[in-house]
Amino acid sequence: MSKSIFYHAGCPVCLSAEEEILTLIGKQGLEIVHLGESSNRIEEAEKAGVKSVPALLTPSGNVLHINYGASLADVKG
Amino acid sequence: MSKSIFYHAGCPVCLSAEEEILTLIGKQGLEIVHLGESSNRIEEAEKAGVKSVPALLTPSGNVLHINYGASLADVKG
Numbered sequence: 001m002s003k004s005i006f007y008h009a010g011c012p013v014c015l016s017a018e019e020e021i022l023t024l025i026g027k028q029g030l031e032i033v034h035l036g037e038s039s040n041r042i043e044e045a046e047k048a049g050v051k052s053v054p055a056l057l058t059p060s061g062n063v064l065h066i067n068y069g070a071s072l073a074d075v076k077g
Numbered sequence: 078m079s080k081s082i083f084y085h086a087g088c089p090v091c092l093s094a095e096e097e098i099l100t101l102i103g104k105q106g107l108e109i110v111h112l113g114e115s116s117n118r119i120e121e122a123e124k125a126g127v128k129s130v131p132a133l134l135t136p137s138g139n140v141l142h143i144n145y146g147a148s149l150a151d152v153k154g
Contacts (some may be wrong), residue, residue, distance in 0.1 A: 024135065058097045
Protein backbone atom coordinates (compact mmCIF):
# COMPACT_ATOMS: atom_id res chain seq x y z
CA MET A 1 0.00 0.00 0.00
CA SER A 2 1.73 3.15 -1.14
CA LYS A 3 -1.17 5.57 -1.23
CA SER A 4 -2.87 7.18 1.71
CA ILE A 5 -6.63 6.77 1.92
CA PHE A 6 -8.75 9.68 3.06
CA TYR A 7 -12.10 8.49 4.43
CA HIS A 8 -14.87 11.00 4.76
CA ALA A 9 -18.64 11.26 4.70
CA GLY A 10 -19.33 14.52 2.93
CA CYS A 11 -19.71 16.59 6.10
CA PRO A 12 -18.47 20.20 6.12
CA VAL A 13 -15.59 19.31 8.46
CA CYS A 14 -14.69 16.46 6.07
CA LEU A 15 -14.66 18.65 2.98
CA SER A 16 -12.53 21.32 4.61
CA ALA A 17 -10.04 18.69 5.80
CA GLU A 18 -10.06 17.03 2.37
CA GLU A 19 -9.05 20.27 0.71
CA GLU A 20 -6.15 20.76 3.11
CA ILE A 21 -4.93 17.18 2.82
CA LEU A 22 -5.12 17.32 -0.98
CA THR A 23 -3.02 20.47 -0.95
CA LEU A 24 -0.49 19.01 1.48
CA ILE A 25 -0.10 15.51 0.10
CA GLY A 26 -1.15 15.94 -3.52
CA LYS A 27 -3.74 14.06 -5.53
CA GLN A 28 -1.37 11.39 -6.83
CA GLY A 29 -0.64 10.01 -3.36
CA LEU A 30 -4.20 9.97 -2.17
CA GLU A 31 -7.30 7.88 -2.59
CA ILE A 32 -10.48 9.58 -1.41
CA VAL A 33 -13.34 7.40 -0.18
CA HIS A 34 -16.80 8.78 0.62
CA LEU A 35 -18.18 6.27 3.11
CA GLY A 36 -21.69 7.66 2.73
CA GLU A 37 -21.67 6.79 -0.96
CA SER A 38 -19.38 3.75 -0.80
CA SER A 39 -20.82 2.03 2.23
CA ASN A 40 -19.19 -1.21 1.08
CA ARG A 41 -15.89 0.34 2.20
CA ILE A 42 -17.03 0.94 5.80
CA GLU A 43 -15.93 -2.49 7.00
CA GLU A 44 -12.46 -2.02 5.52
CA ALA A 45 -12.17 1.39 7.20
CA GLU A 46 -13.29 -0.04 10.52
CA LYS A 47 -10.74 -2.87 10.30
CA ALA A 48 -8.01 -0.33 9.58
CA GLY A 49 -8.88 1.43 12.83
CA VAL A 50 -11.00 4.34 11.61
CA LYS A 51 -13.26 5.50 14.44
CA SER A 52 -14.53 8.75 13.01
CA VAL A 53 -14.36 10.79 9.83
CA PRO A 54 -12.51 12.53 8.38
CA ALA A 55 -9.59 10.16 8.81
CA LEU A 56 -6.42 9.49 6.90
CA LEU A 57 -5.03 5.97 6.65
CA THR A 58 -1.33 6.35 5.94
CA PRO A 59 0.78 4.01 3.78
CA SER A 60 2.30 2.62 6.98
CA GLY A 61 -1.14 1.61 8.22
CA ASN A 62 -1.65 4.22 10.91
CA VAL A 63 -4.89 6.14 11.15
CA LEU A 64 -4.82 9.89 11.66
CA HIS A 65 -8.19 11.14 12.85
CA ILE A 66 -8.34 14.71 11.62
CA ASN A 67 -10.65 17.08 13.43
CA TYR A 68 -14.04 15.49 14.00
CA GLY A 69 -16.93 15.29 11.61
CA ALA A 70 -18.88 12.20 12.56
CA SER A 71 -18.34 8.85 14.22
CA LEU A 72 -18.26 5.73 12.09
CA ALA A 73 -21.45 4.64 13.87
CA ASP A 74 -23.14 7.82 12.58
CA VAL A 75 -21.95 7.05 9.07
CA LYS A 76 -23.41 3.55 9.27
CA GLY A 77 -26.71 5.17 10.30
CA MET B 78 3.32 31.54 5.22
CA SER B 79 4.26 28.65 2.97
CA LYS B 80 5.24 26.04 5.54
CA SER B 81 2.92 24.02 7.70
CA ILE B 82 3.57 24.10 11.43
CA PHE B 83 3.22 20.92 13.45
CA TYR B 84 2.58 21.68 17.11
CA HIS B 85 3.12 18.94 19.62
CA ALA B 86 4.09 18.37 23.22
CA GLY B 87 6.24 15.27 23.13
CA CYS B 88 3.43 12.86 24.01
CA PRO B 89 3.41 9.38 22.45
CA VAL B 90 0.40 10.26 20.28
CA CYS B 91 2.25 13.40 19.16
CA LEU B 92 5.41 11.55 18.20
CA SER B 93 3.56 8.92 16.24
CA ALA B 94 1.59 11.60 14.36
CA GLU B 95 4.79 13.59 13.78
CA GLU B 96 6.42 10.64 12.08
CA GLU B 97 3.44 10.15 9.78
CA ILE B 98 3.15 13.82 8.91
CA LEU B 99 6.88 14.07 8.21
CA THR B 100 6.61 11.12 5.84
CA LEU B 101 3.53 12.52 4.10
CA ILE B 102 4.50 16.17 3.77
CA GLY B 103 8.29 16.02 3.93
CA LYS B 104 10.70 17.89 6.16
CA GLN B 105 11.18 20.85 3.87
CA GLY B 106 7.54 21.92 4.09
CA LEU B 107 7.23 21.55 7.81
CA GLU B 108 8.20 23.41 10.93
CA ILE B 109 7.94 21.36 14.12
CA VAL B 110 7.25 23.14 17.38
CA HIS B 111 7.39 21.41 20.77
CA LEU B 112 5.11 23.53 22.94
CA GLY B 113 6.42 21.92 26.11
CA GLU B 114 9.93 23.15 25.32
CA SER B 115 8.97 26.33 23.46
CA SER B 116 6.23 27.61 25.73
CA ASN B 117 6.69 31.08 24.22
CA ARG B 118 4.97 29.69 21.12
CA ILE B 119 1.80 28.63 22.98
CA GLU B 120 0.10 31.98 22.55
CA GLU B 121 0.74 31.95 18.80
CA ALA B 122 -0.67 28.42 18.55
CA GLU B 123 -3.74 29.41 20.53
CA LYS B 124 -4.36 32.43 18.31
CA ALA B 125 -4.11 30.21 15.24
CA GLY B 126 -6.90 28.07 16.63
CA VAL B 127 -4.98 25.15 18.11
CA LYS B 128 -7.10 23.52 20.83
CA SER B 129 -5.13 20.33 21.39
CA VAL B 130 -1.92 18.65 20.29
CA PRO B 131 -0.81 17.23 17.99
CA ALA B 132 -2.12 19.77 15.51
CA LEU B 133 -1.08 20.89 12.07
CA LEU B 134 -1.46 24.52 11.04
CA THR B 135 -1.61 24.54 7.25
CA PRO B 136 -0.21 27.26 4.97
CA SER B 137 -3.78 28.41 4.36
CA GLY B 138 -4.25 29.03 8.07
CA ASN B 139 -6.52 26.10 8.91
CA VAL B 140 -5.83 23.91 11.91
CA LEU B 141 -6.04 20.14 11.56
CA HIS B 142 -6.29 18.50 14.96
CA ILE B 143 -4.76 15.07 14.47
CA ASN B 144 -5.78 12.34 16.88
CA TYR B 145 -5.65 13.59 20.46
CA GLY B 146 -2.67 13.80 22.74
CA ALA B 147 -3.40 16.61 25.16
CA SER B 148 -5.41 19.81 25.36
CA LEU B 149 -3.61 23.11 25.11
CA ALA B 150 -4.68 23.75 28.71
CA ASP B 151 -2.77 20.61 29.74
CA VAL B 152 0.30 21.81 27.86
CA LYS B 153 0.16 25.14 29.69
CA GLY B 154 0.06 23.18 32.93
